[in-house]
Amino acid sequence: MEVFFSLPTELQKHTLTFLEPSDLDYLFSLQNLQPLSETSNAEFLKIQHLALTAKYYDRQVILSNNAQLASISFSELDYLLEHNISICPAEITVAFFDFTNYQQTLAFTSFLFQRYLGVLQCFTRNFNIRLILVENVALENDFLKSIFQPLCMAHLNVRFTIKYAPGIKLNSPKRRGNELELGMAEFLSVNSEIAVESLLLHLFNSNNLLKHFVEDNGCFCCQGLRVLNLSYNHLTDMHLATVRFPDGLEQLNLSNNLLQNLTKHSFIYENLTSLRSLDLSNNNLMSLTLPVSNTHQSYKLKQVNLSGNLLASYEFLDESRLFQNVAELDLSRNLLEVLTPFPASVRVLDLTGNYFTFPTESLVKAFPPRLETLKVSGFISRTNDTSSTVLNLTTALLEGGLTPELKELYICGTLACDLL
Incomplete structure (x- = not known):
C-alpha cells in the first residue's frame, strides 16, 4: 500500500x-x-x-426509485456535487419501477431531473431509460412525457425501453434474495435497448400501445423520433388506421403483426417524407393500395421488406409515389407467379420462395436496368435433375436481359410435389 x-x-x-x-x-x-x-x-x-x-469509471451507473435496483444513491450524488467530483461512467441507467402508482413515480422523476440532470449530463452523454411496469394497466401520456421531455436534447444519446413484468412484487416473502437479484439483472438486460430517437414498444396488446399514437393525442413527445419498432403487437388494419406517425420518422418496423390490406385509410403515410426503411414482413398482407394525393410529393423510402406475406402481385410499387425511390426490395416468401417490370430504382431484389416459372418472355423487360443483386428460386420436380434445372434457370436469367450492372446472382431450387 x-x-x-x-x-x-x-x-x-x-x-x-x-x-x-x-x-x-x-x-x-x-x-x-x-x-x-x-x-x-x-x-x-x-x-x-x-x-x-x-x-464508476466506464461502468453502468444505475439510478432508481427502488433501492434494490440502484447502484448509486442521491446522497452519493450529493456528495459528488458537494466536493466537485466528476465520474466517467460508460452510461447512466435510470430504472423506473412502477406499480401503477404514477404519482409516486412522477414525483421521483421530477426530483431526479430537476436536481441532478445537469450534473449527470456532465458525467456522460449516454443514458439508458428503463420503465418497468408490473400491472397490465394502460400507460398515461403525461406520465411518459415526464420521462421523455427532459431528455430530448440533441447532444444526448438516450435509449428507452418499456418492460412489463406482471405479478412481480419486490417485497414478497415467497421470493428469496438470490431470486430477486436475478430478476433485477434481467430487468436491466441490454437485449432490447433502443434510443430516445428510437422507440421499441412491445406491450400487452395493441390497445395499450395505440393509446400513445392515436389521432386525438398524437405521438407523445415524438418530434425527434426517428426509429419506431411496433412489431409483435397484434396490430390489425383497424388498429393501424388510428395511428398517426411523427413526420420525421426514418425507420418503421410493422413486422410480425396481423395486417392484411394496407390502404390510405388503414395506413396514414403521406406525411412520412423522411421515411427510409419500411418493414412489413411476416404479416398477412394480400394487397397494398397507397396512392399519394399530392402528385408533387417526394419520398426517400429506400428499403422495403414485404417478405412472408400473401401478395400475388406487386403492381402497387408503380402505383404509389411512396415507392418511387426504393433501392432494396424483399418480396421473398409470397404468392407471386407472374413476373412484371420492377421500378427502375431497384438495385437489390429478393424473389426467393415464390411461384415464378422460368424461362419467360417477360424476363427482358422485368428486371431494372441497374440491378446489382438478384435472388431467385425455381421449382424443381422430384423427377427432374436438380443441377440441370438450376442451370437452365441461370441460363434463362443471364440470357433474359440481366444488365452488366449485376454484381451478385443467387439462385436456389425449391422442391415441388408432382401434381396428380
Whole structure:
C-alpha cells in the first residue's frame, strides 16, 4: 500500500480502475462517505475521492426509485456535487419501477431531473431509460412525457425501453434474495435497448400501445423520433388506421403483426417524407393500395421488406409515389407467379420462395436496368435433375436481359410435389 500512496495521482487513479466496486468500498471505506461527511486525514480523503471516481469509471451507473435496483444513491450524488467530483461512467441507467402508482413515480422523476440532470449530463452523454411496469394497466401520456421531455436534447444519446413484468412484487416473502437479484439483472438486460430517437414498444396488446399514437393525442413527445419498432403487437388494419406517425420518422418496423390490406385509410403515410426503411414482413398482407394525393410529393423510402406475406402481385410499387425511390426490395416468401417490370430504382431484389416459372418472355423487360443483386428460386420436380434445372434457370436469367450492372446472382431450387 505504501508503494501505491507514493505513486503520482494519475497513476493512482488509473490503478484504482482495475479494482471491483466492492473492493473499492471495502479498502477505502467509501460507504462512510455517505451521507455527507468529512475526515480529518486530508491525504486519505483525496485517495477516497479517487476511489469513488474509479468505482464508476466506464461502468453502468444505475439510478432508481427502488433501492434494490440502484447502484448509486442521491446522497452519493450529493456528495459528488458537494466536493466537485466528476465520474466517467460508460452510461447512466435510470430504472423506473412502477406499480401503477404514477404519482409516486412522477414525483421521483421530477426530483431526479430537476436536481441532478445537469450534473449527470456532465458525467456522460449516454443514458439508458428503463420503465418497468408490473400491472397490465394502460400507460398515461403525461406520465411518459415526464420521462421523455427532459431528455430530448440533441447532444444526448438516450435509449428507452418499456418492460412489463406482471405479478412481480419486490417485497414478497415467497421470493428469496438470490431470486430477486436475478430478476433485477434481467430487468436491466441490454437485449432490447433502443434510443430516445428510437422507440421499441412491445406491450400487452395493441390497445395499450395505440393509446400513445392515436389521432386525438398524437405521438407523445415524438418530434425527434426517428426509429419506431411496433412489431409483435397484434396490430390489425383497424388498429393501424388510428395511428398517426411523427413526420420525421426514418425507420418503421410493422413486422410480425396481423395486417392484411394496407390502404390510405388503414395506413396514414403521406406525411412520412423522411421515411427510409419500411418493414412489413411476416404479416398477412394480400394487397397494398397507397396512392399519394399530392402528385408533387417526394419520398426517400429506400428499403422495403414485404417478405412472408400473401401478395400475388406487386403492381402497387408503380402505383404509389411512396415507392418511387426504393433501392432494396424483399418480396421473398409470397404468392407471386407472374413476373412484371420492377421500378427502375431497384438495385437489390429478393424473389426467393415464390411461384415464378422460368424461362419467360417477360424476363427482358422485368428486371431494372441497374440491378446489382438478384435472388431467385425455381421449382424443381422430384423427377427432374436438380443441377440441370438450376442451370437452365441461370441460363434463362443471364440470357433474359440481366444488365452488366449485376454484381451478385443467387439462385436456389425449391422442391415441388408432382401434381396428380
